[in-house]
Amino acid sequence: MSHTRPLQVVILAAGQGTRMRSGLPKVLHPIAGKAMARHVIAAAASLNAQKTVVVVGHGASVVESALADTGVHFALQSSQLGTGHAVQMALPALQPLPKDGQVLILYGDVPLTQTVTLKALLQAAGDGVGLVTQHLDNPTGYGRIVRDGAGNVVCNVEEKDATEAQRKISEVNTGILCLPARHLADWLGALSNNNAQAEYYLTDLLGMAVQAGVPVHTVSPGHDWEVAGVNSKAQLAGLERAWQQHQAEQLMVDGVRLADPARIDIRGILTCGRDVSIDVGCVFEGQVTLGEGVHIGPYCVLRDVSVKAGARIDAYSHLDQAVVGPDAVVGPYARLRPGSTLGAGAHVGNFVELKNTQLGAESKANHLAYIGDATVGERVNIGAGTITCNYDGANKHRTTIEDDAFIGSDTQLVAPVTVGRGATLGAGTTLTKDAPPEALTVSRAKQLSLTGWQRPVKQHKSDKK
Ligand code: UD1
Ligand code: CA
Numbered sequence: 001m002s003h004t005r006p007l008q009v010v011i012l013a014a015g016q017g018t019r020m021r022s023g024l025p026k027v028l029h030p031i032a033g034k035a036m037a038r039h040v041i042a043a044a045a046s047l048n049a050q051k052t053v054v055v056v057g058h059g060a061s062v063v064e065s066a067l068a069d070t071g072v073h074f075a076l077q078s079s080q081l082g083t084g085h086a087v088q089m090a091l092p093a094l095q096p097l098p099k100d101g102q103v104l105i106l107y108g109d110v111p112l113t114q115t116v117t118l119k120a121l122l123q124a125a126g127d128g129v130g131l132v133t134q135h136l137d138n139p140t141g142y143g144r145i146v147r148d149g150a151g152n153v154v155c156n157v158e159e160k161d162a163t164e165a166q167r168k169i170s171e172v173n174t175g176i177l178c179l180p181a182r183h184l185a186d187w188l189g190a191l192s193n194n195n196a197q198a199e200y201y202l203t204d205l206l207g208m209a210v211q212a213g214v215p216v217h218t219v220s221p222g223h224d225w226e227v228a229g230v231n232s233k234a235q236l237a238g239l240e241r242a243w244q245q246h247q248a249e250q251l252m253v254d255g256v257r258l259a260d261p262a263r264i265d266i267r268g269i270l271t272c273g274r275d276v277s278i279d280v281g282c283v284f285e286g287q288v289t290l291g292e293g294v295h296i297g298p299y300c301v302l303r304d305v306s307v308k309a310g311a312r313i314d315a316y317s318h319l320d321q322a323v324v325g326p327d328a329v330v331g332p333y334a335r336l337r338p339g340s341t342l343g344a345g346a347h348v349g350n351f352v353e354l355k356n357t358q359l360g361a362e363s364k365a366n367h368l369a370y371i372g373d374a375t376v377g378e379r380v381n382i383g384a385g386t387i388t389c390n391y392d393g394a395n396k397h398r399t400t401i402e403d404d405a406f407i408g409s410d411t412q413l414v415a416p417v418t419v420g421r422g423a424t425l426g427a428g429t430t431l432t433k434d435a436p437p438e439a440l441t442v443s444r445a446k447q448l449s450l451t452g453w454q455r456p457v458k459q460h461k462s463d464k465k
Pocket of ligand 1: 012013014015016055057077079080081082083084085086107108109141142143144156158172173174175200201202203229
């Protein structure tokens with residue numbers, strides 16, 4: 001059963017994050033290559049929130065401009081008087097509050113709460129209150145959940161306000177909370193800061209709900225890392241590892257062979273066909289798709305790349321916005337820059353760089369070449385040391401190499417230029433005019449040999465007069 005109530009989301013992100021010791025506002029620090037706040041905004045979007053309001057304070061203008069493209073609304077909390085006060089600041093932006101609506105409270109520094117957990121929370125909350133709680137062996141620092149004899153939530157008590165007995169409670173408040181929109185303004189208006197920290201505690205709304213006869217339902221996250229917050233670089237790194245481990249486990253569930261699930265980093269979305277294998281130390285960024293049977297060698301970096309079935313990427317290759325055709329072989333030490341596409345069975349070998357180049361089926365550039373802004377046909381062989389001179393210092397020009405051409409080693413193709421179908425370029429050629437099909441074209445100083453020539457002989461100091 002899925003909920004149908006109108007949903008609005010408030011993301012608290014006004015805190016300073018002093019312990020990050022960084023000029024960058026805390027919520028902009030990345031997890032898996034994406035600002036923490038963006039993970040939270042994406043979670044709100046996955047719930048089809050009608051409106052998302054981010055409460056900003058420290059570094060407000062930096063946070064706002066960094067997130068401007070997300071379409072969220074911003075509310076300013078100029079001084080941080082507590083989580084309840086922060087939500088008060090969001091209230092005008094939330095108006096009008098739909099009578100049957102839900103308001104979900106999330107945190108810019110708790111980036112990895114999964115949609116499934118949040119859906120369960122909204123479902124459990126219904127027209128009451130929903131709260132994500134967790135049982136911790138060491139609950140120090142957290143708000144404790146006080147329940148009555150029947151097990152119903154009575155209130156939350158913050159550590160600093162708790163009695164000795166309450167501090168022994170292991171069930172803690174994660175902070176993630178769903179509130180009925182119809183009570184929000186009244187309850188927030190009734191908050192006081194008469195507590196140990198002189199703060200307006202959002203958590204006091206739990207007690208108010210109970211007093212008003214509104215039930216408080218709790219759910220637990222599927223994984224502890226879903227509710228983990230980040231206050232330091234060490235926690236940032238710890239959460240990054242937890243997330244990478246989770247993604248690695250998902251891949252293995254889907255049948256991917258990982259040489260070591262602890263040595264893979266996915267910063268985006270990696271989609272794999274059957275029988276994909278990935279060696280250690282690889283980084284995947286953006287949207288990467290690996291077809292059936294693809295093998296990725298160690299220490300490769302792939303960003304926004306599609307690798308078709310049966311292709312192999314060997315060690316230390318770097319691919320960015322490229323398409324690798326079926327059964328192609330890339331690397332070791334290859335670089336495919338944006339706009340490069342390899343046809344079926346093509347080979348790009350060591351120290352070969354391609355940029356904005358289409359390399360046709362079965363074509364090969366196996367060693368030490370730069371092929372930029374080129375259209376290369378099928379079954380073309382590009383020799384070692386070949387360079388397309390695509391840039392004249394002002395403009396880029398294209399090189400066209402037709403099917404079955406053979407480009408000898410150490411050749412420069414001065415674009416714009418075309419090598420005809422089946423043409424051969426002799427080694428060392430500097431091609432400045434089109435090479436006709438089927439012919440041998442060579443530009444080379446004539447070879448000459450001098451007989452009777454004497455190699456200079458080294459003079460020794462003692463020989464000098
Ligand atoms: C809060 C909860 C506590 C819970 C804990 C979980 C309250 C009163 N307490 O405590 O029950 O166990 O989180 O981590 O809510 N923020 C603002 N404006 C403010 C204050 C905070 O935007 O005025 C933001 C912070 O940037 C942070 C979040 O709210 O992202 C939580 O604030 P924090 O001060 O860490 O709350 P805790 O004291 O840890
Ligand atoms: Ca905290």
